[in-house]
Amino acid sequence: MTSPLLELRDLGVSYRTGGQNVPAVKGVSLTLAAGETLGIAGESGSGKSTVAMSVLRLLPRSAKITGEILLAGEDIGGMRWGRLRAVRWSAASIVFQGAMHALNPVRKVGEQIAEPIRLHGDAETGAAGVRARVEDLLRQVDLPVGKASAYPHELSGGQKQRVMIAMALACRPDLIIADEPTTALDVIVQAQVLDLLGDLVAERDIGLMLITHDLSVLASACRRIAVMYQGEIVEEGPSATVMGTPRHAHTKALAAAFPTVGDPRSRFAPATATPLPPEPDRAAEPSALLSARDLRVVFRDRTGTKVSAVDGVGLDVFENEIVALVGQSGSGKTTLARTLLGLQRPTSGTVSYQGEAMPTGGAGLRAYRRRVQLVLQDPTSALNPRHTVYEAVAEGPRIHRLGGVDGDEHAIVVAALEAAELRPAETYLSRLPHELSGGQRQRVVIAGALALDPSVLVADEPVASLDASVRGEILGLLLRLRRELGLAGLVITHDLGLAWNIADRVAVMYRGKLVEVGTVEQVLLEPRHEYTKSLLAALPMGTARAAEPGV
Structure with missing residues (x-):
């Protein structure tokens, strides 16, 4: 049986603050195969982004990581700096949350896509080879080649997010981690970004870990979903099962937070709120x-x-x-x-x-x-x-x-x-x-x-x-x-x-x-x-x- 592309074994992460170790992730075990999509859902503070940053050891020095992180069978935790630097971008890359903040505002986007290519030598040598690779990446994410000369402020939110995906693909990684890649995007651009990620997984047989608080997004884009709460995985399974028949109370709350258009039962009615006054009679106030x-x-x-x-x-x-x-x-x-x-x-x-x-x-x-x-x-x-x-x-x-x-x-x-x-x-x-x-x-x-x-x-x-x-x-x-x-x-x-x-x-x-x-x-x-x-x-x-x- 083929070994997983990514395997987390009893992963734990704690931060040293105020002289104490504060746990952020507790005993997380997950696997992701090549050509598979795994969604991680949870609210802020649940530990989902900490899990993502742990994979490539991007956490601050105050973080202590325990357990094992295996990427294509290789232990990330035991890597020396030189090997870890080579793995980043080329074996695994990250699409960070908030493209408007992740891109350098004073550099053209083509230069930013080219940077990891130059650093990792993952293209033909010379300026012409790098330029050709950048143009190819822009085509892969459905952006005009001419956008290479644009600055981030000249692009829409969806276009900036596509640039971030192009950067993540620059060195042909086997694993992409996407942390809230569609937050604040409109529904059409969100659908386009999710379709793009899905197509890349299918065409290139890469693994995709998609992280968001929106369970409905994960149900659309991922084969499996893991739900995190207070640093632990509280539910995991096929997307349709987790979304349709959630077992854990936190999963149920996440599913209920995003209403189903057309379902009267999902119109807003806070369970803990005091009864609201009756609806006003708008016919009496026509102006x-x-x-x-x-x-x-x-x-x-x-x-x-x-x-x-x-x-x-x-x-x-x-x-x-x-x-x-x-x-x-x-x-x-x-x-x-x-x-x-x-x-x-x-x-x-x-x-x-x-x-x-x-x-x-x-x-x-x-x-x-x-x-x-x-x-x-x-x-x-x-x-x-x-x-x-x-x-x-x-x-x-x-x-x-x-x-x-x-x-x-x-x-x-x-x-x-x-x-x-x-x-x-x-x-x-x-x-x-x-x-x-x-x-x-x-x-x-x-x-x-x-x-x-x-x-x-x-x-x-x-x-x-x-x-x-x-x-x-x-x-x-x-x-x-x-x-x-x-x-x-x-x-x-x-x-x-x-x-x-x-x-x-x-x-x-x-x-x-x-x-x-x-x-x-x-x-x-x-x-x-x-x-x-x-x-x-x-x-x-x-x-x-x-x-x-x-x-």
């Missing part, structure tokens, strides 16, 4: 709270050519409703949101709030921005690392002069943190962002918006970077704010499951235009536009539209 009419935003690219980022968009957001604005990267969603927020001046068309045109400057625009607040995608980047939670939440009220020396500011901050479900608020006031979890940081960002008593929250991918369980908590919070405070929400997302989860209406954006707007049932269950159908077709297994009863 829109926030409106866009024939909105156009035109930019010029580097060649001077006009590009329509937003092209004749008309959209209404009513009080007490959540509208999901969906579409793939580059469709114009963020530009539309910036225009609605008054951060981008429209080329033509109007934005109105409560029936009055959005002011173009001065005190009027300041007052408008207080009522229409933004919740940013990445809470880590949104918060100043040197400001306490109190300072972060108090900044808005200070700018708008809502608090004073008599303690009103403190009361506003505490009330906002309580509304964002950071309780008791007093225990968070002096903390810095690095002392908070990802979900807590996102709640602080939301509290900063709530401190200004807004009527509309514009949330840009509010859960894209969060774990499955935290995702549910934040979505539950947005629903509660809508129902208890009457807040309207415009949620920008590439995740159709999220739209099915919490939205009242869905607006689909494609090449700057709104191609379809309707209730969540109309758009996601009875799509009319071909683009909407393509978005639904790209959903990973487990989140695709549910079958009709009896089918």
